[in-house]
Amino acid sequence: MHKFDTIRPFYDSEVNGTLCKIAHHPMMKALMSFTFPDQKEEQWIDQLKKTHSIRDFQANFIYNALQKVLEKSSDGLTTSGFEKLEKHEPYLFISNHRDIILDTSLLNVCLMDHGLVMTASAIGDNLVKKSFIYDLSKLNRNFLVQRGLPPRELLQSSKLMSEYIGQLLFHENRSVWIAQREGRTKDGNDATHPGVLKMLSMASDEANLMDYFKKLKIVPVSISYEYDPTDALKMPQLKAEANDEIYIKDKNEDFVTLLSGIMGQKKRIHIHVGEVLDTEIDAIAAEFDNSNKQIQALAQAIDDSILNTYKLWPTNYIAYDLLHNTTTYAHLYTDKEKSLFERRLEIRIDENNPVELQGFLAMYANPVINKSRYQDAHKS
Structure with missing residues (x-):
């Protein structure tokens, strides 16, 4: 199967050697101390060095890292x-x-x-x-x-x-x-x-x-x-x-x-x-x-x-109403959700730049427009 060597992931036989090589890399240390804040460094390094397959690496390390990401950066x-x-x-x-x-x-x-x-x-x-x-x-x-x-x-x-x-x-x-x-x-x-x-x-x-x-x-x-x-x-x-x-x-x-x-x-x-x-x-x-x-x-x-099947959130409906200066979807979000979204706009973009404002709002509003068009087209 050498024909795929330029694009393929590691084989399991290559996993342990790679993990031993990168175990002390500063980015690995950052990733592991984020994932296992209560563990000493030698504990996770020891665990890494006993890992011999992609599945074990994903199940024992990456899965936990992603749970931490969800906990810290999502609801x-x-x-x-x-x-x-x-x-x-x-x-x-x-x-x-x-x-x-x-x-x-x-x-x-x-x-x-x-x-x-x-x-x-x-x-x-x-x-x-x-x-x-x-x-x-x-x-x-x-x-x-x-x-x-x-x-x-x-x-x-x-x-x-x-x-x-x-x-x-x-x-x-x-x-x-x-x-x-x-x-x-x-x-x-x-x-x-x-x-x-x-x-x-x-x-x-x-x-x-x-x-x-x-x-x-x-x-x-x-x-x-x-x-x-x-x-x-x-x-x-x-x-x-x-x-x-x-x-x-x-x-x-x-x-x-x-x-x-x-x-x-x-x-x-x-x-x-x-x-x-x-x-x-x-x-x-x-x-x-x-x-x-x-x-x-x-x-x-x-x-x-x-x-x-795309899940629309209050942010999508707020952006649509702000973009089109309407209250079409006002029943689908609260005043608090709207003010939080407007605050995000203030912090993250230059609201006086019409291209930036339009682009930012359209990014959130387009899924509402597209889903609505799809539903209209499929009404029997």
Whole structure:
């Protein structure tokens, strides 16, 4: 299986050596003292050095770290839909994407809590430039999406990733998480990019493309945060786009966003896993015989599932009313919730900059608009 070495996570045989290597790294010390504040350093180091598999590392260390993150930076995580999934069954989770690390990490917490197969998860190689982060991502069963390649190399890289996802699902009995589009959603509009589905289809050996997608057992996932901990950090890019400028990231921007996402205030979080897209895929196969149209219809089916099950919070309704200067949804939030949200606006952005104000409010309001459109379209 050497063909996947450039993108795969660690094998279990590589876990212990890596943990011994990074046990004394300052960032590991910070992570462990945050996770186990009552333990002496030698205790967790000793425990780390006895760890020989990704599952043990995730179950004994990362799971606890995430519980601490939830305790310190949220008002709790709720879930729905997990009871419909089969134990020991691998799925391809295609999710809307809000936070670099937490979206997939929290999904894995939920899968573990429900006794389900945890995921190998796609992560952009631009996010793991620091060697410690690179090692930690591979210890968490992340596989690399190679970014910024020229067209020919991009095609080869996409094919390799497609084959690797097939290898995980069909031969290793491992679930896979992938975002519905490249990069996180900055404006609150969750839409599946057909390019992601085209990449997945590259490994197909089925005469009918839809038969292959059916084999993948696609489960759409919607994740929503009451407060987006990186909302203000998304403003510079939205401003550049509004001015038709090319946005260039600062050197450490991804790393700052990663840390802010983990430790920033999120209030409530909800994750819903949909049902396996099965009858939907049959219907697409029956309606279209053109593969491009099939892929567009499948992207729409994923979007519909995510929109339909996306949990809206008071912050979404407040932003909608502020953006449109209405009281349409005033019955769905309290005065206190509104004043807290307005205070967040004051602190985090320049309210006198119309592009910034509009962008910030739209990020929270767009899920309300999109869900409402979806519901209107599906009223019978």
